[in-house]
Amino acid sequence: MGAVARTGQDGAVTTTRKRSDRQPAERLPVARVCVDVPLPHLDRPFDYLVPAEFADDAQPGTRVRVRFAGQLVDGWLLARAESSEHGGRLAYLERLVSPEPVLTPEIARLARAVADRYAGNLADVLRLAVPPRHARAEQAPAAPADPATADAATEVAASADTATGDGATEDPATAGTASIASADAATDGAAATALTDEGKLVETLAEGWRDYPTGPGFLRAVAAGRAPRAVWSALPGEEWPVRFAEAAAATVAGGRGVVAVVADARDLARLDAALTAVLGPGRHVALSAALGPARRYRAFLAASRGTVPVVVGTRAAMFAPVERLGLVAIWDDGDDLHAEPRAPYPHARDVLLTRAQLADAAVLVGGHARTGEAQQLVETGWAKEIAATRETLRGRTPQIAPTGDDPQLARDPAAATARLPSLAWQAARAALKADTPVLVQVPRRGYLPSMSCEDCRTPARCPHCAGPLALRSSQSTPACQWCGRVAAAYACPHCGGRRLRASIVGARRTAEELGRAFPGVPVRTSGRDEVLSVVPGGAAVVVATPGAEPVAEGGYGAVLLLDTWALLTRADLRASEEALRRWLSAAALARPASAGGRVVVVADGGLPPVQALLRWDPGWFAARELAERRELGFPPAARMASVTGLPPAVADLLAAVRLPEEAELLGPVPAGEDQERMLVRVTRSRAAALARALHEAAGLRAARKASQSVRIQIDPLELF
DNA sequence: TCAATCCGTATC
C-alpha cells in the first residue's frame, strides 16, 4: 500500500495513488452518485467505485467529482452499496470534494420529492438545497459531526425508480387529516412530561397565543412531539415574529428542530430579533442568499452539523437541514418572493408542506391574508384554522372605510394636488393632530403606468374591452394593455374630459405632494431604494410601496390605501387576492379603532376584496376565491403546467408527451421574444402523472439533442 | 476485406 490519503489545504481529500493501481474499498465499494448535469434523461443515480483511500470519508451526503461521459463533473454521493446493477465496468470516484456530509437523508428524500412534483431534475433541486461550498467556512471550528450518526450503509436517497412513486410525494391536501387538539399519535410522548420545568416553559409560550382559541393547543401539541397543522390568521397589530418565535421555542422545548421561511430581508430581521429574545442567543441561525457565499455556507453548516435547532430565512432556507425536524412555518405565503425563479421553480410553501409530510412535522402557515392554497388546506381538512374570535378581532381592528371610485377630492387645494379624497385627508389630519404617524401606501412606480381622466380621475378604460389604457414607452397616444387597440380619440365616459394623466405616481412624488398638503409634518418614504423597518410614534407621513411598509411604534393613527385601481385591474387572475393581501398587511399596522386607528381605502366598497378588508375577513375572501378557481379549473383546485418556448419546440414536446387521461390543453398564448406558451390542465389526482409525463418528454427531447429548449413550470404563479 | 467515416445513443 503505497497510497497516502491526506486532507489538502482546502479540506478536500485527494490521493497520491496513481490511477492505475487504485483498489476498491473493502466495505461497500459502490457509490451511488447523482451527477450534477441538468439533463432530464440523466436524472437517476450512477454507480462508481469507491477507491480504498476514500473508504471512510466518502459517506452518503458528501460532494464528489466523477468522470462522466469523458468529463469531470460534480456529484452527490447518495448511498454506499455492496454491489451494482450496472452491467458495464464502473469508474472510480475521481475526487472526494470534502468529507462534510452536506446532504442529509431528510433533504435528499425531500429533494427527490420536489423534483418529482415539479417535473424537474434531482440535480437542479440539490443545487437549490445545498449552498455552494466555501472551504474556509468548513474548516472554521464548529461542533464536529457525531461519527456514530454516519452509518456507511445508510441510504441518503431512495433511488430514482422507487421515489418517483406517488405515496409520500402526493399532494398534502389529498392525504389524511389532522386536528390541532388531537393530532396523530405522539412518537415521543416522553418529551412532554419528563420535565416540569419544560412544561412550565411551554405553558408560558402557549400563553402568547391566548388570543386564538386553538393557538395554545397547537403549541402544546408541537411541544409534545406531535404534528399538528395550522393555517393561522394573524390579528391586526399582531407581533407575528414573537408568535413564530414562541412556536419555534415550543418545538425546541420538545426536543425537535424548526425551519421558518419569510419573504424578505425585513421580515427576516424581525423574526431573527424575536427569536433571540424568546429563545436566547445561539439557538438559531438566519439563512438567506443575501448573506453572501461564506456566511451563507457557515449558517448552513451550523444547521447541518446540529449546532442550532432553529433555522429561519428567506426561501433559500426552505431546504435547510435541521436535526429532527418538528415544525415548518411560513409567513405570508401569498408573497410572490416565495416562488423560486430557478428551475424547477418550486414554491416555498409547497416545499415546506411536502417536507412536513415526509418528516411528520407540524405546519404553521401564517399571515394576515389567506391564499387560495392555504384555504384549500383548511377545506380539505389537511390543516386546521387558528383564528381569533370575531369579538377579539373587533377589539383589534382599526376603523376601516372605503371612499368611492369617483372620489370627492378634498376641497383643500393642497390636498387635491396630493390626490387625496376628502375622507382620506380628514383621517390623516386627525391622526397627525393626535401626534400619531400616517402610512400612505402607493403602488410602485412603473408597476402599471395606467391613465385616468385629468378632470375627474375616472380610470381610462379601453372602449372595446374595458382594459386599462397606458402609454407605451415613447408613444404619445395611449393604448389598451389588454387588446392593444390605440385609443386615439379618447373621451372620459363620466365627464367627457379629453385629457389623460398618469394615474400612478411614484412614492417620491407622492411624498412631495403630501409634504405640501401637510406643511410642517415630516414626510418619509420607504420603497425599493431604501426600505425602513421601523418609524417612531410621533406625527409623520410615511409613504411606502407595498411590502415596504415600516412598522410604527405604537401603530399608525391612519393608513391610507391609494391608487388601488392599479392593483385591482392588473391582467392577472390573482389580482384581487394580491390586492387584499397588500391592504391587510398595511392595515394591520394601524392602531385599533379604540385607540383612534383608521384605514381609508380609495376603492369601491362593493368589490369583494374591499368588502373583505372592511370586514377583516380573509377567510371569507379566500373561500370565495377558491370556489371561483374551482369553477374555472385553476390552481390550486386543479393542477396546471405551462410549457414555454419557441413554437416548434413547444409543439415537439407536446407531440412527445404521453399525457394522463383527461388532460386539457389550453393556448397557445404569446410569451414574448417569439416564444409561446401552452397550458396543460389535469385534476389534482393526476398531478403526479402529469409531472412524470412532462419530465419524461423533456428527457426524450434532451436525449435527441433537441436544440431549442422549453421551460416546464408546474402551477406557475402567473397564468396569463 | 479492412480501415476510415458517419450517425445515433449512452454517459456508471
Next chain:
DNA sequence: ATACGGATTGAC
C-alpha cells in the same frame, strides 16, 4: 459535452 458501437462507404 465526449466516447463508443454499429452501420456505411470506399479503396484494395
